[in-house]
Amino acid sequence: MRNIELKEKPIGGYIELQLPPGEEYYPSLLGVNTGRNCLEYILRVKGYETIYLPYFTCDVLLEPIKKLNVELKYYHIDPNLDPIIDFDVGEKECFVYTNYFGLKDKTVAKLTSEVKNLIIDNSQAFFSNPHSHIDTFYSCRKFFGVPDGAYLHLTGLIRLALKADTSINRFSHLIKSIDVGIEEGYTDFVNNNRVLFNNNIREMSSLTKRILSGIDYQYCRKRREDNFRYLHEFLKDRNQLRIEADEINGPMAYPFLYYKSDLKQQLISRKVFVPTYWPNVFEWTTKDMFEYGLADNLVALPIDHRYTEADMKRILTCINQLL
Template sequence: MYTEGKTIGGYLELQLPEGKEHYPSFIHLNTGRNAFEYLLRIKKYSLVYLPYFSCEVLMEPLRKLKIPYRFYHIDRKLEPLINFEPEFNSCLMYPNYFGIKTETVRQLSTRVDHLIIDNSQAFFQLPVTGVDTFYSCRKFFGVPDGAYLYTESNTRLSLESDISAYRCSHLIKSIDLSIETGYYDYLKNNIGLGNNAIKKMSVLSRRMLCGIDYEACRKIRNENFEHLHTAFSGINELSIDLKNIDGPMAYPLLLPGKGLRAALIAKRIFIASYWPNVLEWTSEEMFENYLANNLLALPIDHRYSRSDMDQIIQIIRKL
């Protein structure tokens, strides 16, 4: 159907598969940290509790809004140690670590009045009804920006759309060249997304997210996670309950030995660090410091097959 003002002719644009988003009814935003800021703005909290073991980028909205914060500890099961009485008009933020702490999220929802769940590492986990929850698309899929926010608050911010046309070079290079070739562009994109204003998710990212086979991605992640757990459950210092696993971000393998990460990277198995900033926030005797130094987040996403998992298993066993 013709729309007045529509361009007709010209060059052929990029064609992307048409489908459905995973969370079409949620608020569409440009980054996970901005989804966190969105919540802080509409809820007007005066104090935030967050774990020592969390990402530095979550500090951006706190600094921007000048909201005081306090750290709390987690135990060796990655569960929060809430041995304090939350202050009036405060909230507690808890990350669903690697997508394996969904049962903990459910339990927290019955104990904490003002709870914010960071599902940046748990894209496929539905929010608990009534609990503010945000997601990061870039942690799970090849998109230049994108986040979702679930909240039952009726308050909405007036926002303009973000533009991601200049943030795709690392994605294109990963296809035409290699992941390594696009890595510098990826880092530049990460820096460029920092300290940005809250905006709506770009049209480009929404189109890209409509072309993903989410069920296939979820299935592969579950299968790869379970395969690694079968191999490593006997040596993994983290306790993992497989019945709560559904499309996790990575397989968290906790082993002592600072040389393992470098050895894996030398074999072209790239392991992200979660999170270097924790080493600055903690002392050596703290468990969170031990996690930051020794946890290996093994890749399990939809790009990889069981034979890829077997390669990871063999390399770690040799090391």
């Protein structure tokens, strides 16, 4: 009797953080704590022994590969960021393709009928729906103000029993940025990213789920698309990456490829904070490789829901002064 009483919803007491009600964007997908752990989930359930990974991706994906002792083989991408597949994928092997910047939906669609045991990494493509017969994962913090959280579309019937994660100890940068400023929260951001290393697979935390349920996704997607188109209009002639801008779908960033090695640093010194995708690529490749140049020279310009045309103008002004 006492146990039942304890589980009853408490009434009264203090009022908790108030978040807008709503629904998650992918309510029917599995909620997991991180993108890398979605990959672990797939590897565990499918029992793959070898994995093909692009040279151009994030090294945290190595966590599950090492943990499960899966053999790793790298492959190259071409100047359109499409995979160069000059090998066969075997029965016990899988092939991961990253939907770069959320701009590679067409390539993904093509691969779904061409590549065996395909896994799509949509960490950079939150708004790209999964294909029903393809294992696909997402990472939420690249798009929204959450400390962790990922979605997994998993084919087949096997599911793992997972404990729920908690996010309270990696939340500080998100609230610091509002109360004291984004630059003041940066050290916390770095530390909280570090806390995500080598965690067990867990179900997405209630806190992350609640925040994700209160987001106006249509607004976020539209702002991204408007900002992207605005930048593209002014940068397309100088951009050495070919982009098909008419079919964008809430992309992650505007990838501006321009072979001028200090452009990223110059922008950062003008407080336009652009990341490097991905620093590990410099270790995985040599200077003569396409992926090395990409990691060095690709400037991922921010276009997310926080920004309007005025912010895009400021970015363009900086770029015009620097080129």
